[in-house]
Amino acid sequence: MLRVTLPMLLLLWRQDLVFGVRIVELRVPTHEREGGVALLGCQYDMEGDPLYSVKWYKDGDEFFRYSPNSLPSIMLFKCSGVTVDITRSSNTVVALVNLTQESSGKYSCEVSGEAPAFRMSKKDKRIVIQLLPQSGPRLTGGSDKYFLNDLVVMNCSSPPSRPDAHLKWLINDVPVSRERVFGPWYKISPDRGDALEVTLQLKFYAMPTDFVDGVMRIKCQATIAPMYQRETSSNHNLAIPFTAETSVSNTASDTNDGVALSLGYALYLVSFGLLM
Ligand SMILES: *[C@@H]1O[C@H](CO)[C@@H](O)[C@H](O)[C@H]1NC(C)=O
Ligand SMILES: *[C@@H]1O[C@H](CO)[C@@H](O)[C@H](O)[C@H]1NC(C)=O
Numbered sequence: 596m597l598r599v600t601l602p603m604l605l606l607l608w609r610q611d612l613v614f615g616v617r618i619v620e621l622r623v624p625t626h627e628r629e630g631g632v633a634l635l636g637c638q639y640d641m642e643g644d645p646l647y648s649v650k651w652y653k654d655g656d657e658f659f660r661y662s663p664n665s666l667p668s669i670m671l672f673k674c675s676g677v678t679v680d681i682t683r684s685s686n687t688v689v690a691l692v693n694l695t696q697e698s699s700g701k702y703s704c705e706v707s708g709e710a711p712a713f714r715m716s717k718k719d720k721r722i723v724i725q726l727l728p729q730s731g732p733r734l735t736g737g738s739d740k741y742f743l744n745d746l747v748v749m750n751c752s753s754p755p756s757r758p759d760a761h762l763k764w765l766i767n768d769v770p771v772s773r774e775r776v777f778g779p780w781y782k783i784s785p786d787r788g789d790a791l792e793v794t795l796q797l798k799f800y801a802m803p804t805d806f807v808d809g810v811m812r813i814k815c816q817a818t819i820a821p822m823y824q825r826e827t828s829s830n831h832n833l834a835i836p837f838t839a840e841t842s843v844s845n846t847a848s849d850t851n852d853g854v855a856l857s858l859g860y861a862l863y864l865v866s867f868g869l870l871m
Pocket of ligand 1: 678679680692
């Protein structure tokens with residue numbers, strides 16, 4: 596039976612410390628966009644050993660090898676989802692271009708020392724490739740003006756993406772309460788079976804508290820963490836029945852009109868409050 600003594604353990608530990616080829620830092624992005632570029636960095640310390648090779652793997656398949664004693668020193672191997680730009684790659688960096696969904700996976704860097712020891716160190720990290728929407732969220736429905744108690748119905752749709760976008764409604768920059776929100780509904784992209792268009796509906800009866808100085812600013816925010824966030828907003832004016840002829844104008848810039856509008860708005864709110 597092998598007896599492991601403390602001095603033996605110390606020896607093993609010290610050998611590792613002194614002669615170990617060590618990967619100091621593996622710099623791989625956690626997320627990248629489809630069609631984009633990913634720079635993979637592998638910083639190592641040979642701790643005195645001569646370098647034999649640096650190899651890169653995706654999901655266990657080697658796609659890149661750098662060996663200083665070979666000609667050419669860089670060799671590429673076919674691997675699905677992997678396109679290397681050799682002009683931007685070296686012993687410490689590999690540039691992946693034209694990223695696709697197939698590029699998602701586990702990337703490993705393996706550094707080996709020369710014979711006779713062939714000491715080796717390997718580290719890996721995952722990359723997730725996201726298909727980001729071609730444009731920001733789109734608003735449909737809705738009117739320029741609303742009377743109090745009018746039904747407001749609007750949709751917000753985010754163009755196809757993978758994963759699907761998280762949508763959120765805000766009124767005057769305050770998140771909308773759940774009972775005013777319907778959906779989300781998902782639709783598979785006609786061009787891409789793996790991409791989803793998302794729609795979220797906003798539906799409620801306009802209340803005085805929905806307006807700030809007679810304006811309701813409705814905003815929809817689309818998020819695909821951690822790479823993407825965009826928002827689209829529209830302004831809707833409070834329509835005032837009894838001053839409609841004189842001062843309810845979107846483009847009122849005249850000072851007197853502005854005062855009339857504020858006064859009318861205040862009166863309207865008061866009368867609405869009394870009715871309730
Ligand atoms: C990346 O894709 C573009 C457009 O499809 C193409 O022109 C280019 O040659 C590709 N780059 C590589 C390194 O394959
Ligand atoms: C909102 O989206 C839902 C679900 O896609 C659809 O049934 C409805 O007609 C849309 N309404 C508007 C105002 O766009």
